Each structure stands twice: as structure tokens, then as C-alpha cells.
Amino acid sequence: MSTPDMGAHVLASSQWVNQHFPFFGDIGKTIAGWFSWLQVGKWFSALVDWATNHLDPLFSFINDVLQWCVDSLTSVFLFLPALIFALILALIAWGIRGVRFGIFAFLSLALIVQMGQWKDAMNTLSLVLVASVIAVVIGIPIGIASARSSTVSSIVKPILDFMQTLPAFVYLIPAVSFFSIGSVPGVVATVVFALPPGVRLTELGIRQVDKEMVEAGEAFGAPPMKILTRIQFPLALPTIMAGINQVIMLSLSLVVIAGMVGAGGLGGVVYQAISNLDLVAGFEGGVAVVILAIYLDRVTASLGTRSPVARAQKAAAKA
């Protein structure tokens, strides 16, 4: 059965229903009339308008702070000559993951320099880092709260679902009306987009910690905060780090989309290239994004394996 056939079939039968039972359509119209007051989109727009008009001082404060963070981070990254900073990043990669990845990191970062994308890449990197740090700082406490209380969890979960599935472009619009064009709406939209995995994996990690171990803490009279910091958090850390890794990856993917609202960086390069159908610039910008992604992913993934358990194992092996 091919699809067009089926479509035609469905259409024909719906026409048949309308012909023979016209009151179905009327009932539909009547019911729709009852709910004409329900204007989800308009309400949201009104809410955004209200916030824009009334919370302006708050938004401009956030705007200033974020702008300052992104700008200063970018200028730090660009302070040193490109190749020297690339070398530093490569050395970090070496230290964390090993010499092979270090060499790969240096060569690929040097490729970004060679393509003339370094400045934009560093701009993107600082956007990603600022957005990720904010997402982690907000996400982990929410994750902890959801792990500790099923009520919080059941409230947070649908919100996270909403944040994750609402197309990213859609929350770029209010972000722009709050913060106008520039890096900041990009950062804010990125935070919203990248937050959910941080929350979810923190919750999962803490809930996965063996119940008996938490009980052991309780049975010896440890206060809840100590159980969290000394037992649950250290044991959940590998999962939480996986969440942070996901946050960074999602940030990077949205930062490119944020180029549309003038966030600059590689996103800007790619967006311009799309507008001009400039395959050369588009591909180079895209490759630079991929290189940054690989670098950030591998480095943060390695950090995840340095859990307290793994560290203890190392220490015990030495002893």
C-alpha cells in the first residue's frame, strides 16, 4: 500500500463523511467557538510583552553581566597569539587525555587558525563556556532537588520536556525581545536549551546511588547535607559529568543557531554563509564547529572518568 493512495483514500472518506453527516462539521465549529477565548500563542506573546515592559531593569542587568562575561572571556582567549593559545589548549588535552589526543588537538586547532576562523571560534568558545557554566550552576541544584523529592521531580520533568522539545528557534524570539540582538540572547537561549540534560543526569546519578549506602550514612547519624556531599554526590559524579558533557555539546549546537540573532562567532559565519549561499565559508565554519565539538567532548568526557572512586583506586594501587 503506497502512501499517496492512502492519502487519497482518507481524503475521499472524509469528504464522504462531510457530505452525509454535515452536522459533524457544525458540532466541530460550535465546540471550537466555545474555546475561542483560548489563545495560547497570544497569551505567551502578552506575557513576553509584559516582561519586556516591566522587567527591563532586570533584563538589562543580566544583559550587562553576560555581555561582560562573554567579552572578557573572548579577550582572554584572544590575548595570546592564536597558535600559542592553540598550543596551550593542546597541552591541556595532552594532560587530560594523553599525547595522541594532544597532537590531534594541536593540529586541528591549527587548522582553524589556518582557515582564518580563530577569532570567531574563540568567540563561540566563550559563548559556549559561559552558557554551559550557567546551565550547570542552575541545573545541578535543580537535579539534586528533583532527586531528593519526587514532587519536585514531577514538576520539573514536564518543564524540561517542554524546554527540550520546543524548537530552539522559538525561544530565540523572546530572548531577542528581552535582550535585543547580540551575544546575550544567544547565551540565554543556549542556557535554556542546554539545561535539561544537566538536570536529568544529576537526578539520575543521585537516584542511582545504592540505597543501602545512603542508609548507611543515615544509620550512623550523618545529616542530610553530609550524605549528599560525602556519599551521593561523589558516587553520582560520573553520571553528573556525563550530564555536563551533554550540556556543553548542546550549548555548542545551539550557539550556531544563535548566530541568527547576531550572537556572532562561528554561528554568525555559518548563518552568513547560508544567506549568501557561500559554500566555502559555510564549510570552513562548519569544520571549525566540529573541531571545537570534538575537543570539548573528549576533554569533558575524560574529566568524567576521574571520579572519586577512580581516584581512590589509583591511590590504592600506588599504596
Place this chain on the structure above:
Amino acid sequence: MSPDEEEIVPAVRADNLYKIFGKRSDRALKMLSEGASTDEAKALGVTPAVVDVSFDVEPGEIFVVMGLSGSGKSTLIRMLNGLLEPTGGHVEIDGANITDLRPKELRSVRQKKISMVFQHFALFPHRTVLDNAAYGLEVQGVDTAERRERAQRALGMVGLEGWETHLPEQLSGGMQQRVGLARALASESEIMLMDEAFSALDPLIRRDMQTQLLELQSQLGKTIVFITHDLNEAMRLGDRIAVMRSGRIVQIGTAEEILNDPANDYVAQFVQDVDRTRVLTATSVMEQPLAVVAANAGPRAALRTMRENQSGAAFVLDRERRLVGAVRADPVAEAVRKGEDKLDGLIEEELQTVTPDTAVADLFAPAAESPLPLAVIDERNRLLGVIPRVTLLAALGNVNGHDAPRHTSVAEMEAEADDVPGPAADDDGKEEAAGVDS
């Protein structure tokens, strides 16, 4: 616990404890406390895990709660230290009600008075063995040097010197649980809760751990509440055993009481496969020593005692009923013929003796080696009773019922000192044997 206290305060007391899981637990509690059955309560959509449980655990006692999975024993033990809040009733620790304590006060009780050993050890994988053992002290705020020293001592008690810097995962299961035990010991609380502590270990290791626990207990005298589903373990460890079934305690008693006098068919069925020779002790099979003579008596009197009791030998006791040795009929008769007036030189001092709590299973070897009945003596060497070989065999043949006569005739056994039917194998046996000199 000074002995002059009028009444010993129980270390742990459960008073009409209920734990009912589910939304309508309050209604279910009311129904159950008015005498409804568990099944009726379940119709409300609740799970009654613990129903009307009351018991006292005396200081220094090992109190075993035994039941199959789902009988509510784990829920029960978690109420004893407040990990779970009872739906009804309350828990007293050293006479103080802990059920209504605020979280902070409850934590302080847990730090100082009760420690816990877990079924799956619950060791922290990111801490060394030493730091695991020191955990309770760390929570109490003991400074690093002191807590390491005390943790070290606790590890020494469980035989884990030299493993301090290892991680739990580098240890075998039995060793891991010894770390769990050391963690509980290090906090120096008087009460230890052990939740299926040895159930995750394989049988040989489990026996070792039981032995070690009993040895530690004889040195430390903690109050232990031990949860298990293994009846043999319960019988081996427990001073008293509470048998649980669907949330209720169906019987509380010593191993022997539960074996010999099960409260209902459930308990009876439960205990029918138990190896009684491991549970019953010398006390429950020993008999009154009839052929006894005083150390300062003459050969003539000794011979008469043996004749009266149709026995080929007699135990010799001093004034305090302490066991001196035994004499046999032939040399005594010889001495009488020679006209000697003292037993000196006739007394055999190398005797096989056992303590009252020796398991019946452990009586066979000494009984086989000894031509005389086994002498059961207390810690001051006083003779409590005797176990002729034939009594032992009769007890063994008798494991399926305590009502059948213990033994038949013993007179034909050469060199056996006793032929009078002893006390029945119930509790009275202990008292009769102890009061034998009256």
C-alpha cells in the same frame, strides 16, 4: 548495668510497633489494632509490613529476628533506629522513646547508641578500608588522628590488620563484611543492628563470620539485634529468637524453646529441618549425676554408692561440688579388700568434660574417647550433670519429638556411672541438674 538496679532497662524495646505502607495507612492501623486480620487490612490497598510487634532486648543479648523474605523483618529493624518511622507504637532505646525525636536528636542517638551492619555491606567504594571503618566516628566529629586510631583498633578486632589502605572492592565478600562490622564496632555504640549481615556470603564464610561474631560478642557484650532468614544461623547466634510471619511475631524464645515447643504449625514446619544436634546443648541432654562420692569418703562408701546406683564408676567431688575426678569399682573393691580407708591414688583425674552450652553435635567426639560418661561442668568446675554415651545416642534418635522417653536401660553398659532416667529434655532439666545437690 549494675546488678543492684532493681529492674534492668531493656536496651531496645519495641512497643506495639506497626508499619503500614500505603495511602490509607491510618485507617488500616485502626482496623488492625482493633483485631482485623492482615488480609482484611490489605483490602484497603495498604501493605502492612509490621503488625503489632512488641519485644524487649536485654543488654548484652543477641536477639535474632527470623523470618522469610516479606515477613517484615527488614522493615522492623529499620524502625529500631528510626530509618523508618512507625505507623503506630514506639521504640525505646535504653528506656528513652526515640519515635518522637526531632531529626537532629535522632541523629545523635544513631551516632552514639546504635550502629548498623548491612546485608550488602554498604561500604563506600571511594574510601579506603580505614576510612570506611572510621565513618561513624567522622560523622560524630572525632578528629582525624583519634578516629584513625579507633578505626584501626576495630579493624584489628575483626582481623583486618594490614588492609587499611585497600579499597573495599579489592576485598572478598567476607572481608568486606568484616569492614562493615568494624565500622559498626568503631563507633563504640552499645547496640548493633545487623540486617541479614551474613546472608550475602557463601556458607563456609558465613559460618566463619558467625563464629567471629560470637567470639567478639563474648569479649564485648554488645546488644545485638540480628535479622536473618536462615534458621540455623538464628539458632546458632541467638540468645533469643523472634520468629516473624507476615508482619507479626509468632513466637519469641530460646532456640531450644522454639525447637521443642513450637507455638504453632508454622513454626513447627519451619524448624523441622533444623539440625537439632547443632541447636540442642549439653544442658538439654545431661542427666543428674547420681553416683557421686565425696573426696574425703572412704573406699567402702564409694563402693556402696556405686552398688546402689548399679554403676561401675563414680565421680568424686569436693565440698563445693567441684569435680575432682572419678573412681572405678574394681580398684575400689580391691582397696576395700586391702582395708584401705582413703580414696587417694584411686582417683582418675583426666576426665572428658564439657560445658553446658556445648552443642550436642560436639559431644560425640569426647564421648567416643571417654570410657566414662561426659561430665558437664560450669566455669567454676562444679559438676552440673553427666552425659552417658547411651543418653547421647538416645537423644540423637529422639530428635523428632521431645515427649518420647529419653533412654532405656543403661545398666548393661560397662563403666557407665548412671542408670536412672534423667530429667526430660526441657527447661526444667537445667534447674534440676543445677539443684542436684539439694
